[in-house]
Amino acid sequence: MKLENYISELLYRYECVTIPGFGAFLTSTKGAQVHTSTNAFYPPTKMISFNKQVINNDGLLANYIASVKKLSYDIALIKIETSVFEWQQTLNSNAILTLKNLGEFWLNNEGSLQFNPSQHVNYLTSSFGLSTFVSPEITREQLHKEVETIEKKTPITLTPEARKTAPSYLKYAAVFVLGLSVAGSIGYNYLNTQTENAIVAEQDAQEKVTQEIQNATFFDELPLELAPVQLTVTKKVTPLKYHIVAGAFRDENNAHTRVAELKEQGYEHATILGQNKFGLWQVSLQGFEENREAERFLFKNRKAITGIWLFVSE
Structure with missing residues (x-):
């Protein structure tokens, strides 16, 4: 059985x-990147890492194999143990263990397990559907302004003309027009004065009316006092998506016992998440x-409590 195929599908x-007795494959999201020197564009990816300390069975892989292969849970566990045994034999023979679409494993000189992800x-x-691609560098054209030469215009020379003497009857006409202008100016000033006086009188009357309105009393009694209104604000609690799971049990009593043990160790937020789709009671x-x-919490507490893993609720 190619165990790596089922692991790849779950990732x-x-x-x-988690592969019981071997370790756990972890994933983390990495955003899109651009390589400036090669002009290569890389889409967002899900990077794979491996943690050899997480070896406790959480039931995910075994239940998935059992559902796909139409096997019992115990038979699926036996098949997983068989594959893990074969992997360890390959590693102990100083050979490289290659798992398709996952990566390569080997033992260094100190006997420590090493992993190179695919x-x-x-x-x-x-x-x-997104793949890596290389885009040619974009060159932008620079526009240069051309300076136009402005020609100097030839200066215009003004030639004075000879003054002509106006006839005598034009002089009398000018005097008559001047008289009409003076009379019109006097009449216009008189009308403006009358208009301004009327506007001032209207403004005074308006101010008196406004003052009387402001001094008027509209309430014979004090206004009624309204009773205070109490509003109850309910804060919407968003369910937490990421949980650090410390075990999964078929018996609910065992899950409660595990929660009590964790709280005695100082983990006050320890609780039972409920049953997963495989019927196991998960302790968070x-x-x-x-x-x-x-x-960050997983990395900080993985030495204090072995076998914990990150669970993402759907």
Whole structure:
């Protein structure tokens, strides 16, 4: 049985897939990148890492194999153990263990397990169909302004004309027009004065009316006091998506016992998440809204409590 095929299928949907007795594959999202020197564009990806300390069975892989292969849960566990035994034999013979679409494993000189993830598969479903591509560099044309030469215009010379003497009857006409202008100016000033006086009188009357309105009393009694209104604001609690799971049990009593043990150790937020789709009662150390906070908590407490893993609720 190619166990790596089932692991690969689960990594598309989960951020942690544990192989009992061997370790756990973890994923983390990496944003899109641009390589400035090669002009290569890389889509968002889901990077794979491996944690050899997470070896406890969470039931995810075994239940998935059992449902796909139409096997019982116990038979699926036996098949997983058989595959893990074969992997360990390959590693103990100083050979490289290659798991398709996952990566390569080997033992260094000190006997420590090493892992090199595969770069051929992107497990981020939102990036489906996106591939790496290289775009040629864009060159922008620079526009240069051309300076136009302005020709000097020839200066215009003004030639004075000879003055002509106006006839005498034009002089009398000018005097008559001047008289009409003076009379019109006097009449216009008189009309303006009368208009301004009327406007001032109207403004005074308006101010008196406004003052009387302001001094008037509209209430014979004090206004009624309204009773205070109390509003109850209910804060909407968003369910936490990321949980650090410390075990999964078929018996609910065992799950309650595990929660009590964790609280005695100082983990006050320990609780039972409920049953998963495989019928196991999952015990959570603590829940988080952000993935980074959950990973930070996992890294900090993985030595104190072995076998914990990150669970993402759907």
